[in-house]
Amino acid sequence: MTESRCADLRVEYQRAPRAIGTATPRFSWTVDHAQLAYELEVTDADGRSVWSTGSVGSAASSQISFAGEDLRSDADYRWRVRSIGVYGPTPWAESTFATALLSPAAWSARWVEPDQDDTLVERWSIVDWIRGTGPDTPPRTRLRPARLLRGTVTVGEGVVQARLHASARGVYTAWINGLRAGDEVLAPGFDSYLHRISTQTYDVALRAGENVLAFALADGWWAGRIGLTGSSAQFGTRTALIWQLHVTYADGRVEVIGSDGGMRSATGGWDYADPFVGERFDRRAEPEGWRMPGFDDARWSPVTPIDADRSVLVPFTGEPIRRVAELAPTSITETEEGIVVDFGQVIAGRVRLRLRGLSRGREITLEHTETLDAAGDWFQNIVGIDKDQTDVFVSAGGDDEWEPEFTFHGFRYARVSGLQASLDPSDIVAVVLSSDLEQTGTFTTSDPRLNRLHDNVVWSQRANLLSVPTDCPQRERAGWTGDAQVFAAAATNNALVAPFLSRWLDNLRADQLPDGRVPITSPRSPFDIAEAEHATGIGAIVSSAGWSDAIAFVPWTLYERYGDERVLADNYPAVLAWIDHQRSRARAELPPSLAGVPLSIERRAAQALLYNSGDHFGDWLTPSTIAGRPLHEAIGIAPALTSEYLAPMFQAQTLTLASRMAEVLGKGADAARLAAEAASVRAAFAAEYVDADGRLPVELQGPHAIALSFDMIPADRRAGTAGHLAALVRANGDRLDTGFLSVPYLLDALWDGGHRDLARRLLWQRESPSWLYAVDHSATTIWESWDAIGSDGSVRPVSLNHYAFGCVDDWLYRRVAGLQPTAPGWRRVRIEPDLDAGVESASAHVGTPAGRLAVDWRRSGDEVRVRVAVPSGVDAVLVLGDTTIALTPGATEHVVPVASPLLSVP
Template identity: 65%
Template sequence: MNDRRAPEGELRCRDLGVEHQIRPIAIPTATPRFSWIAGHAQTGFRIVVTDAAGRTAWDSGRVDSGETSLVAYGGEPLDNGADYEWRMMSWSGDDMREARSSFGTAPDLGAWDAPWIEPVQQPTEIERWSLFDWIRGAGPAAPAEERLRPVQLLRQRFDLISAPVRARLRMTARGVYSAWLGGERVGDEVLAPGFDSYQHRISVQTYDVTDQLAAGANVLAVALADGWWAGRVGLTGSSAQFGDRTCATWRLEMSYADGRTEVIRSGDDVRSSLGPWTHADLFIGERLDARSPSFGWQTPGFDDAGWSPVQDRGVDAAALVPFSGEPVRRVLTLPAVDVRETPDGWIVDFGQVIAGRVRLTLHGLPAGREVIVEHTETLDADGAWFVNIAGINKEQTDTYISAGDAEIEWEPEFTFHGFRYARIRGVDTLSAADAVAVVLCSDLDYTGRFRTSDARLNRLHENVVWSQRANFLSIPTDCPQRERAGWTGDLQVFAPAATNNADVAAFLARWLENLRADQLADGRITITSPRSPFDADAAASAQGIGAIVAAAGWSDAIAIVPWTLYERYGDVRVLEENYDALRAWIGYQTRTAADELRDEYADASAERRSRQALLYNTGEHFGDWLTPSTLEGRPLHEAIGIAPALTSELVAPMFQTHTLTLAARIAEVLGRADAGELRAHADRVRAAFAAEYIAPDGSLPVELQGMYALALGLDLVPTSLRHAAGERLAELVRARGNRLDTGFLSTPYLLDALWDTGHRDLARAVLLQREAPSWLYEVDRGATTVWEAWDAIAADGTVRAVSFNHYAFGCVDDWLYCRVAGIRPASPGWRTAVIEPDLDAGVRSVEAAVPTPYGELAVAWEREGGTASIRVEVPHGVSARLVLPEEVRDLPPGRSTHELRVARAGSHIDQTDAQHAKSALP
């Protein structure tokens, strides 16, 4: 075959990735998948994988296919802990493009031979608090420095005859760590090894440290803090939830030019000491004393003669897993936008609520001077300091004690905070140039874009992205200041929006590994993950909401999140990995439905009891959590349980049906024999729900917007009654003054439920509503992230002590992309797509783009009176259609522009158009 190669400099294949990552050095799978972006109409590809010696491990040969995403490796078994190159060739007819990249494989952790080493000078104080303690605001009597644990320092000295040509440090800890070799920091990640369900999974990091080793004396230095393992985390802020003593294990693997190999393991030659950090806690903050005699401890020349030996706790590889996904890094820095002096210190405004910490440049402080940095997300109505997170162990305060340096730059090491404002004490003067906010998050690739002619909608979208960034930190959390817990309900409602803004495939696949590890033996999927032994004990000893282990809409994340990843990335493997866990959860729902009958149905007819035996509607659930009307006019401790009591009986079987429906689709994709059984089960439950809870006029027994939004959105309403149910939903919305009244679970479905039942103008009105509860109410009050409570700042400016950074209600961002901009997938992985812009959205113009496995899919539209211009860019590999009010056009790859006449706003809205071009996902 004669191939015409593209001239040098005209290569159009880019973003070569392995398992959703660019040049990973320790992928945690034996069968990696390869992806690339082809800037041409690919007709064939070839992948060649070679090892470090140049030997071919796999040559796919030419494959006549346009596929460029998640192509599975098909060669001989890959070696553990090895480096590989891969070369891909992509054809467009006879024209061929070629590009190269690399990847490494994870070590065989089953053969891990390095012991856990434990510093001996560790206090073991544990603070435990109940949910009741948190609600009443009970706190410790002693100040933080008297009840917190210091950071432990570790040093391992070794000599090398020569510098290695390849060196990998493989390391993890119970706690969080930072490491140095040759006096230089290892890697650029922070808070390693990250948050996992540690009793089941402890992630091992791999670092390329070849350039940090030299012939002669070397030292591996490690600082070890409590982190999520022993520090305070969760709603109550209790400590030592996984363990009360920190420890670490590592292997330094080296290869030399002459073919020799050498491994240095953690062991009894390691020395330990306390260091400059007198305490470090994720919640409370950290305190560093720069006068510590241990400064310089990371360098080979430091004298550690007075340091203590470590305790060898032996080799235990049972929970070790290779780290997957993206680590936490410093991803952005934000300058101060305002600095002002107050009697209580300098208040610095960084202009944006973030998760991270403050980096200060300190000038000429006398030795012993304490610089104290406090953090908050908001000020009060008068601009005074306001602590918005109440409860136990939530100080969010960092302290630096000066050594008397003329100038020093200081940033905390082992903590992070949720804040926009910092109050700084202990400095005589402070300029805007002296303070920088350092943004921490899992280092995802944020490439989605959304912008309109309406600045309010732009700010809403930016708020969602900032909340995603702050809460996608090691795991998907609910908030970055008060809990930092992996609530399953929050994530499942937000997952579709998250995929538009960033590549979250590997990040969420890692979290799903934790979720499966936390699944109970009876099939229950826990409401948070990672879940600690303390969480289990606390639930076992609690009553009511505090005793909930699994809940409808939360536990169903085991179906919803994998399906979302399949929809947006075409990733079949994520379905395979979660299928058994999903079936086990369905088994629990099914058994519970059959075994438990609600008291009010004890005397019902046999027919009705048989229907009830199909419905998972008993037990404690959160229901449609935080439904606004159920909270109004009541103290929080009274109101918080109203929505669960009102809605759980309906919500539980709604999500049971949804999970069964998704399971049937997943089984069909996987070719499982039980697909038909699952579909029939879903149909029986759906029919039972309709018979029990949907009246002949389409009404539901609970007259809340959320119940109708869920019933319609989850396809529980018979076709003959959908119009009536939609009309009732519209009536409820209008009765609230076109304001939403939906909770955590139903908010993602409200606008689509209105749209799909012919109430498009009403859906637009809810989106653009400016009175609370609404999205733009928050924007009008200066929100820079998504709030936990719609009225976190009251109309009179009064500020509530709640989280100002919860992404769950940011689920509306998916609507902005899918309906306002009009970009949505029509088949898994964006192989086919629909562009259907809402030219009556109430804005003059929209520009948006989403990342697809084949490149960026973008639309820009502008409307002026009776004309509209739509510009679309479709990547090769995606087949797209442009759906217009009067026609449907097939879109070619590349850029195209479409001009059309449009009727006056709303004139073409009817039921047929609302249903047109609905997603064709299986």
């Protein structure tokens, strides 16, 4: 018999983290037996106990909150745990963690600014140009160089540890004595910088005597071009740096050295470095040896210490942006305009080139695009000011290797021009960038199209979970709340997203307005605020139903999938503030449809409960509302048709989620009050908008699907609503016609409403709009528009990398494979595969807090063979038709007869 043990030890979701950002971390582990109790101990670097739980009678092994003496900043700790089962305790399992600088008070260093020109903001905005108040053509705005900064640090003998804590207004890379600090890129990442700027921690090596600390500092999200408009300096005009080096000696002494006026700065090889535009790097201008001791920087300019706010400094949480993969070319084609390289996959990232025998001053240009046109020619599918996605390298002569440092692009194809010879395939790779999230799930079936659909979702998730959850990695790169809301559940299956999304929620709460409104994007810049104040119509929307409700939906999803109660506690006050805003609007306003309509006292009282006024995006981009119309005319149709109905539906669901949060957090009175209010809103909605047959006033699939999913339909009319939804789908040729907010709910609404075969036909539909249309047209990611590439191969100027419609991936895991959580953190599970899904086999696994949960089912003749693997601590049942089997932990196999024929799929 194998000895029981504890495994997979984690602190704040990470294994042996070196810079946790909380003084009250949570500890997790997995067990391979039924745990009755546990013991957990934490000691500091000197072996002194800082917390010991003793024996705690509990089966819990996830997110056990620290309750010992205060943890210190920049300190190392060890912890160990053992689990106690019926046969006694397991051996101790041990791990480590370290803390970051836990509060702004731990920072003694000052911000420093290099000498720089901040006239980059003297420019026309693209918004001015669109409005006709700018120049006749899009202006080419001024770009500025990245700055080099260096300083010397002298240390004595006996250094046993050195940690560098750093951050920037801008993006930076750090080196110690010429060696790069860490492996992350684009630090410190994207934040709502006026409220919070993340700090990084690096273990570095110092030698006795003089050491050189060097930085390259570029505009990044702080001052570079970002967002829909591509406008620059949205947070600030001047970049700055802060760093603090903690040096520990063998005798226990700790020396703290911080950034000050002793550093010097200059320009170097980066003529410019911008997130959108790209980089121009001139190797000839890079000062040789500038990162090393002995370099003469006497002609460099001194940096200027500034009294900038340090209270915004917060430790980075989760995994940073890294190079997560490399792709070799699948084809290389020489054209008159340059060498076109196909990497076979749309990604977010950049290209690395190995260059051979170049003449001095030779200029190499790298252009990027997601697609070629119908004829196979170069096509720039993303248009707009300063979004060229072009990098330039100027050679110093001879052989070299180059990869841009401070930019990234959304692309599949790169066009290289300026080479003096043919391009060898081994000399070029696509470097994939993403927040380096642990990949925790897999899904595959016997059908290659479903597999490709799933792979497309994963690639879009990888490309858009890059510092913040973005809409696309090329045109906007904005943290749209609606995108995150509709995709969060699907994201949890594929990767460990809890720390990533929790960090984004920290930004979202920081951006929440004093009146409770939750913005439609986060991070939100002062530029965004000013633009909304001066805009009209859709451009003036600050908060919107379905988008702003992410403040409730995303935390609840994280609780459902990870059992994370802290994310509920952190966001609960913000949820209540948003609900207060909805209430105040409901009491004060009526929807445009009731303008001038006499209302009875009863009807007016009911209207006062409904948040059904104001401007919203509604069921954005509902296919039938934009078909055959110019986009600038069509985008307002779905909001006008659906906002009045969707806003109170999301209001009711947010009230319900808030009630559930309150129950989990032990706020019973709040839970009852919020549940009662949710019921009142649903009753008022049904009285106003649901007819006797369960129909809504608008003949669109989306509102009916959401109404069913959010329990907005009285029980005696639900069958009618489901039937009408099914009729709308059939009338559309068994194709979906759901907009942005309703796509996640359509298949489940049909399935639960008794129309399972229709849900299956929708999944397998090959005509646009459908998921498999894109697959059949060679998509490698999820498109922004269902018909981004026409049936004739024509390409629309839209993004080919939006993950939102990939929310169907959650359906693939839950329905096709059958993995369905029925309690928070997957502590209870129903495994119910759809044996009639149209595939002969399906296999999937997810990473749960208790460990790996997996299913593999295969039809053969008149029977199905199901293999399952259930981790200890999870109560699971397997449901196969009318048969329900209680599962035991571990791997088991089950064979049952199956009577239904395999679904015929197109």
